[in-house]
Amino acid sequence: xxxxxxxxxxxxxxxxxxxxxxxxxxxxxxxxxxxxxxxxxxxxxxxxxxxxxxxxxxxxxxxxxxxxxxxxxxxxxxxxxxxxxxxxxxxxxxxxxxxxxxxxxxxxxxxxxxxxxxxxxxxxxxxxxxxxxxxxxxxxxxxxxxxxxxxxxxxxxxxxxxxxxxxxxxxxxxxxxxxxxxxxxxxxxxxxxxxxxxxxxxxxxxxxxxxxxxxxxxxxxxxxxxxxxxxxxxxxxxxxxxxxxxxxxxx
Amino acid sequence: xxxxxxxxxxxxxxxxxxxxxxxxxxxxxxxxxxxxxxxxxxxxxxxxxxxxxxxxxxxxxxxxxxxxxxxxxxxxxxxxxxxxxxxxxxxxxxxxxxxxxxxxxxxxxxxxxxxxxxxxxxxxxxxxxxxxxxxxxxxxxxxxxxxxxxxxxxxxxxxxxxxxxxxxxxxxxxxxxxxxxxxxxxxxxxxxxxxxxxxxxxxxxxxxxxxxxxxxxxxxxxxxxxxxxxxxxxxxxxxxxxxxxxxxxxxxxxxxxxxxxxxxxxxxxxxxxxxxxxxxxxxxxxxxxxxxxxxxxxxxxxxxxxxxxxxxx
Ligand SMILES: Cc1cc2nc3c(=O)[nH]c(=O)nc-3n(C[C@H](O)[C@H](O)[C@H](O)COP(=O)(O)OP(=O)(O)OC[C@H]3O[C@@H](n4cnc5c(N)ncnc54)[C@H](O)[C@@H]3O)c2cc1C
Ligand SMILES: Nc1ncnc2c1ncn2[C@@H]1O[C@H](COP(=O)(O)O)[C@@H](O)[C@H]1O
Numbered sequence: 153x154x155x156x157x158x159x160x161x162x163x164x165x166x167x168x169x170x171x172x173x174x175x176x177x178x179x180x181x182x183x184x185x186x187x188x189x190x191x192x193x194x195x196x197x198x199x200x201x202x203x204x205x206x207x208x209x210x211x212x213x214x215x216x217x218x219x220x221x222x223x224x225x226x227x228x229x230x231x232x233x234x235x236x237x238x239x240x241x242x243x244x245x246x247x248x249x250x251x252x253x254x255x256x257x258x259x260x261x262x263x264x265x266x267x268x269x270x271x272x273x274x275x276x277x278x279x280x281x282x283x284x285x286x287x288x289x290x291x292x293x294x295x296x297x298x299x300x301x302x303x304x305x306x307x308x309x310x311x312x313x314x315x316x317x318x319x320x321x322x323x324x325x326x327x328x329x330x331x332x333x334x335x336x337x338x339x340x341x342x343x344x345x346x347x348x349x350x351x352x353x354x355x356x357x358x359x360x361x362x363x364x365x366x367x368x369x370x371x372x373x374x375x376x377x378x379x380x381x382x383x384x385x386x387x388x389x390x391x392x393x394x395x396x397x398x399x400x401x402x403x
Numbered sequence: 404x405x406x407x408x409x410x411x412x413x414x415x416x417x418x419x420x421x422x423x424x425x426x427x428x429x430x431x432x433x434x435x436x437x438x439x440x441x442x443x444x445x446x447x448x449x450x451x452x453x454x455x456x457x458x459x460x461x462x463x464x465x466x467x468x469x470x471x472x473x474x475x476x477x478x479x480x481x482x483x484x485x486x487x488x489x490x491x492x493x494x495x496x497x498x499x500x501x502x503x504x505x506x507x508x509x510x511x512x513x514x515x516x517x518x519x520x521x522x523x524x525x526x527x528x529x530x531x532x533x534x535x536x537x538x539x540x541x542x543x544x545x546x547x548x549x550x551x552x553x554x555x556x557x558x559x560x561x562x563x564x565x566x567x568x569x570x571x572x573x574x575x576x577x578x579x580x581x582x583x584x585x586x587x588x589x590x591x592x593x594x595x596x597x598x599x600x601x602x603x604x605x606x607x608x609x610x611x612x613x614x615x616x617x618x619x620x621x622x623x624x625x626x627x628x629x630x631x632x633x634x635x636x637x638x639x640x641x642x643x644x645x646x647x648x649x650x651x652x653x654x655x656x657x658x659x660x661x662x663x664x665x666x667x668x669x670x671x672x673x674x675x676x677x678x679x680x681x682x683x684x685x686x687x688x689x690x691x692x693x694x695x696x697x698x699x700x701x702x703x704x705x706x707x708x709x710x711x712x713x714x715x716x
Contacts, residue, residue, distance in 0.1 A: 165533070167534070167670075170536075170669075171533045171534075171536035171537060171669070173536075173537050180532075180533060180536075180537050247514070248505065248515065249508070249509060249512070249514070249515075252509060271651075272651075274533075274534065274650070275532065275533055276532055277517060277518065277530075277531070277532050277533070277534070277650075278515075278517050279501055279505075279517055280504075280505035280508075280515055280517060281505075282505075283475065283502060283503075283504075283505035283506040283509070284505045284506065284508070284509035285509075286476070286506060287479060287505070287506040287507070287508075287509035287510050288509055291581070292476055292581045292582040293475060293476060293502070293506065293582075294582075295475075295498075295501075295502045296498060296502075298644070308585065311498075312498075312644050312645075313498040313499070313502075313587075313645075314497050314498045314499070314598070314645060314653065315587060315589055315645060316587060316588050316589010316643060316644070316645045317587070317588050317589050317643075317644065317645075318584075318586070318587045319584075319585040319586045319587070320474075320582060320583065320584060320585060321582075321583040321585055322581065322582050322583075323581040323582075326581075331651065332634070332651055333637075333638065333644065368514045368543060368544045368545045369514060369516070369541050369542075369543055369544075370541060370542045370543075370544070371539055371540070371541050372527065372540040372541060372542055373539075373540045374532075374537050374538065374539050374540070375537070375538045375540070376536075376537065376538070377531065377535060377536065377537065377538050377676070378538075380676075380681075380695055380697070381697070383681075383693070383695075383696045383697040383698060383699055384697070384698055384699070385693075385698075385699045385700070385701070386698060386699070386700050387700075388700070388702075388707075389700070389702075389707050389710040389711055389714060390710075390714075392682065392698060392700050393714045395698055396659075396682075396698075399680065401658065401659050401680060402715075
């Protein structure tokens with residue numbers, strides 16, 4: 153039997169660009185801001201590729217749900233080394249539960265031993281999809297992974313939790329979400345980009361997957377975060393200490 | 404009437420302060436009857452602690468040896484079973500709550516909001532997006548609303564004069580064995596906890612070595628402060644991961660945050676926005692950290708550290 157890894161990737165506003173908010177509250181300015189793959193998803197692809205390169209997996213499939221422009225990120229994933237890609241077309245606002253339901257349909261089609269996701273998409277900061285997919289699938293979840301060791305039927309995952317590092321054993325198939333220290337994604341080389349153009353990319357619609365969903369979260373408005381009052385500069389340590397004492401922060 | 408269920412966080416002996424802060428978020432829901440649920444190996448003492456918190460109706464305790472170490476795969480089905488009786492289910496936005504809540508929400512098809520910063524009504528909430536660079540107001544239309552609570556944005560609920568009743572609940576679902584706890588390491592046990600400390604002293608890449616970073620610990624000891632770090636400091640191996648502050652680390656809200664040799668990348672700032680006073684010490688007068696600092700000092704950290712230590716003694 154072939155051992156497959158399914159990696160879910162999503163397209164986000166480039167996180168290195170400054171975020172601006174429309175003054176009328178209608179949302180974050182997206183015009184003229186470049187898009188990129190969610191950094192955690194890049195780490196998920198990298199990990200899947202490393203597992204395959206070590207001989208512990210045969211195939212890496214990447215999938216995304218979103219408008220047609222998302223195919224750009226799928227091509228990037230294929231150029232990194234993924235074997236094939238699935239694009240589920242949707243222009244809707246995607247709540248995590250909807251994404252999880254769609255991914256479950258892909259899981260049923262592809263029968264992966266591991267589904268890898270990012271721990272959170274850095275634009276909407278939900279951090280829910282992996283856990284929701286694991287719930288719907290009735291399988292284990294290992295979130296915030298910083299190390300993955302595979303054996304025959306289990307994965308031993310080190311998780312970055314508030315208390316430190318936690319180690320879990322999960323039976324496969326399982327859902328794993330990535331944290332930043334899991335690996336450092338490779339750079340894409342030019343010949344790989346050309347080769348990726350020939351790799352299979354399947355397009356599906358929500359209709360074909362039999363998915364219906366009514367959005368239940370309505371964004372009323374988006375504002376800039378409350379501003380902090382302007383600060384002051386001090387010239388030396390003594391002055392700093394004096395100000396802290398004045399403000400009763402030091403005795 | 405709204406019925407709100409708060410999931411308690413604890414370490415087996417003590418309720419975490421995150422529990423009373425999450426409760427405070429629940430109390431902002433109008434016309435609410437609030438219950439706290441404790442999942443533990445032997446949770447009766449924990450439940451008694453919870454029963455003393457102000458503004459609650461009852462405490463539910465679910466005792467199960469499988470809860471000796473909390474696992475989302477084990478707790479989620481039990482929480483889902485309870486959740487259908489409620490309008491809101493809240494847990495702290497800690498790795499515990501963030502791991503657990505979406506799993507339980509999906510089991511009953513509920514909507515979840517992550518990192519709630521403010522409650523405007525029973526159905527309207529505010530939360531940060533884009534690493535804290537925008538604040539979104541959302542209206543939710545669902546029978547049960549799940550939410551993780553940005554604990555740094557809420558003050559802890561007080562204790563009450565009288566305890567409420569504790570009720571034991573025995574879940575109908577059977578436990579799963581596909582997920583097994585192996586170990587946990589880290590816990591800088593004898594140090595003040597980053598998320599509840601009044602003072603935090605944090606260092607960044609500029610320290611250049613774990614040896615140099617020890618000066619942050621010395622400074623923190625003098626102040627009775629917790630130690631924090633930027634991601635660069637963690638990645639460089641100066642300190643363990645649990646000290647990372649920021650979008651992908653901890654969100655903190657101390658009285659005083661002192662950032663030394665930290666540039667102030669948006670991902671770092673996302674975790675310190677709720678600090679009362681931010682002090683920044685950085686050699687580069689144009690470092691972005693100065694844009695949010697209340698008090699800035701442009702200086703070489705290696706020059707000022709000895710003087711700071713003397714001043715804090
Ligand atoms: C998806 C994502 C999530 C992230 N999450 C986090 C997170 O949660 N937390 C986090 O911190 N980062 C996070 N980062 C990383 C973040 O973008 C920055 O790279 C990181 O915060 C930089 O750490 P730093 O300020 O220590 O290092 P640098 O940016 O290298 O800054 C070092 C600073 O020290 C100053 N300096 C150097 N020498 C001295 C000296 N002798 N005296 C005084 N000052 C000196 C420099 O002027 C500079 O400003 C994340 C990044 C991504 C992509
Ligand atoms: N539209 C999408 N298509 C494919 N995968 C997604 C999508 N949205 C989220 N994901 C996956 O779920 C992870 C967590 O996203 P979120 O729960 O939205 O923070 C991401 O890092 C992706 O791996």
